Amino acid sequence: MSATNTEEIPGLERRLRQASIAVRRNALRMVHHAKLGHPGGDFSSTDVLVTLYLSVMKIDPRNPAWPNRDRFVMSKGHSSAALYATLAAAGMLEEAALATYMDPLSLLNGHPDRNKVAGVEANTGPLGHGLPIATGCALAAKMQRAAWRTFVLTGDGELQEGSNWEAALCAAQYKLDNLVLIVDRNRIQQGDFTESTINMNPLGEKWRAFGWHVIEVNGHNHGELLRALSGPALPGKPTCVIANTIKGHGVSFMENNPAWHHGVPTDAQLAQALDELAKEEL
Amino acid sequence: MSVEVATSADLFDCRNAFVSTLEEMAAADRRVCAVVNDSVSSTKLKGFREKFPDRFVNVGIAEQNMVGTSAGLASAGMIPFCCGASCFLTARAMEQVKVDLGYAKNNVKLCGMSSGMAYGELGPTHHSIEDLAWTRVIPNLMVVVPADPIETRAVMLWARDYVGPVFVRLSRMPVPKLLSGDFVFEPGKAVTLREGDDIALLANGVLVARALQAAEKLHERRIGARVLNMSSMAPMDREAVIAAARETRGIVTIEEASVYGGLGGAVAEIIADEHPTLVKRMGVPGVFAPTGSVEFLLEHFGLTASGIEKAAVELLNKAAMG
Structure with missing residues (x-):
């Protein structure tokens, strides 16, 4: 799927917003079905995922292994429901498969497995693995003099893992301007608010100090995401897009509540959430 | 092979x-x-x-x-x-x-x-x-x-x-150098470097040469030692290990590694499943090594030709006592 450059931006934004609502509804149904999952982070990252897969990235859903595809590494593998629902929206996964999320012998593990699901580039789950892998992908593109780009999504609490900063140094050293990191800056991690746990501020300055080009956006605004992710790279520098997001975005009782990091909705909560999301669609 | x-x-x-x-x-x-x-x-x-x-x-x-x-x-x-x-x-x-x-x-x-x-x-x-x-x-x-x-x-x-x-x-x-220039590596295959049916010496890495030297010393004592190069640690050649257990009176494993979990551990797992026999695991016996050169440390832990020879003879004596 190529970037929809010719489509009128407001129309594209509307389409991405609607797709994001559909992905959230599917993701929450999946978590409810599995009685496991991480819906808070699914919902904070959904708009980023949808913008990438439905517009920004050069991919071919009929040929997910196309060598010249853009790569996407989902470092925050626990947001797998949002990833699988987005892959389905992009035509890379049968929508019916979503109903098997975490079932015995399902292809849809709680954390994604690239050997089971086409379109998944890396096996993640333990945090701090994605950025090093994405750095390797971007290095490979440079070695091969190929034009494809690599995108990677991490959480913000995830950046407490030191391996990210090893990779940050390396990506800057090798001038990987074909690498785009998106940080899902939802300010909540499993145990508490991120800033009450380990203060990540000033996050943008940290990345700038590491030699990265930094862009801050509203991570729920598809127009801002499109501009940040589709824009030309700053030559010689990797890009860090800090997507300011709300954990549990779109559902009143989930928003900004640490309990929904890995909360599972009751039947009534699912119905209310689906209803609220449907109203947002109107 | x-x-x-x-x-x-x-x-x-x-x-x-x-x-x-x-x-x-x-x-x-x-x-x-x-x-x-x-x-x-x-x-x-x-x-x-x-x-x-x-x-x-x-x-x-x-x-x-x-x-x-x-x-x-x-x-x-x-x-x-x-x-x-x-x-x-x-x-x-x-x-x-x-x-x-x-x-x-x-x-x-x-x-x-x-x-x-x-x-x-x-x-x-x-x-x-x-x-x-x-x-x-x-x-x-x-x-x-x-x-x-x-x-x-x-x-x-x-x-x-x-x-x-x-x-x-x-x-x-x-x-x-032990092998000839046209050697081709096959994963999952132990390489028999010397035939023998009294005892089997299973080694890998830098200690394979010493196992061969030990086999020569054992030959002088009229003890036939089979020497296997266990370079393929995973996958391991189960058949070669089982054959060594069946066809000799005991197995000595020799590695420049902890005796826990490496070659000795892997061999012990296979024979415990398939054909229990006496095993002597030579290596570093669950300690941090003292100070010294690698040559000194190998000698310290008995990982020399004469150390392997001694361990083989002790194992055969143990086997004879039933």
Whole structure:
């Protein structure tokens, strides 16, 4: 799927917003079905995922292994429901498969497995693995003099893992301007608010100090995401897009509540959430 | 697999075979690249850096990123040889080895340099005697410990062609040549270096030459020792181990590694399942080594030809007492 450059931006934004609502509804149904999952982070990252897969990235859903595809590494593998629902929206996964999320012998593990699901580039789950892998992908593109780009999504609490900063140094050293990191800056991690746990501020300055080009956006605004992710790279520098997001975005009782990091909705909560999301669609 | 052995008088640092083969492969195949953690001189890769600067990645002193970056390179079609001192490469990046390589099946070749107690005097921080126990239990990861420069070259050539993660454990301690130049490495195959039906000596890496010397001493005592090169740690040649258990009176395992979980552990698991017999596991007996050169430490732990001979005789005496 190529970037929809010719489509009128407001129309594209509307389409991405609607797709994001559909992905959230599917993701929450999946978590409810599995009685496991991480819906808070699914919902904070959904708009980023949808913008990438439905517009920004050069991919071919009929040929997910196309060598010249853009790569996407989902470092925050626990947001797998949002990833699988987005892959389905992009035509890379049968929508019916979503109903098997975490079932015995399902292809849809709680954390994604690239050997089971086409379109998944890396096996993640333990945090701090994605950025090093994405750095390797971007290095490979440079070695091969190929034009494809690599995108990677991490959480913000995830950046407490030191391996990210090893990779940050390396990506800057090798001038990987074909690498785009998106940080899902939802300010909540499993145990508490991120800033009450380990203060990540000033996050943008940290990345700038590491030699990265930094862009801050509203991570729920598809127009801002499109501009940040589709824009030309700053030559010689990797890009860090800090997507300011709300954990549990779109559902009143989930928003900004640490309990929904890995909360599972009751039947009534699912119905209310689906209803609220449907109203947002109107 | 059985081969003729001719032990050379000269000794060789297997890193030279490693690096010459790597450069030869890189010249022939643009997918071959090297990733290091600042370890440019200890891996002997200065020449590679000069010849192939575009395919040489130095991530700095950062092993997690070294292995993760290698996984990314492999996922995009490169064949990265990820090289660093085995003690740091395995211990610091073990989760990346498990997840990014074993679980994800990324086509990365880990080259653990100066393994075992090769860094002798530098102390237990720099010894890598746990790496075999850690790596051999990771599904999909092939683990190989070459015995001499010929096998080092054969393993490197095989590793380039095999699609999947591999851990090659190398030393810097000089060893004699044992194998002939046309040797071809086969994973999962023990190599019989000497026939014998009284006792079996199963060794890997730098200690294979010493096991052969011990077999010669045992021959002088009219004890027939079978010597197997167990370079393929994972997968292991179960049939060869079971045959050694069935056809001899006991097995001695010999490795420059902890006696827990490495070659000795793997052999004990197989024979416990299939054909229990007496086993003597030689190696580092669950301690951090004292200070000393690698030669001193190998002698300290009895990992010499006469130490192996003594252990073999004691095992046969034990077997005779029933």
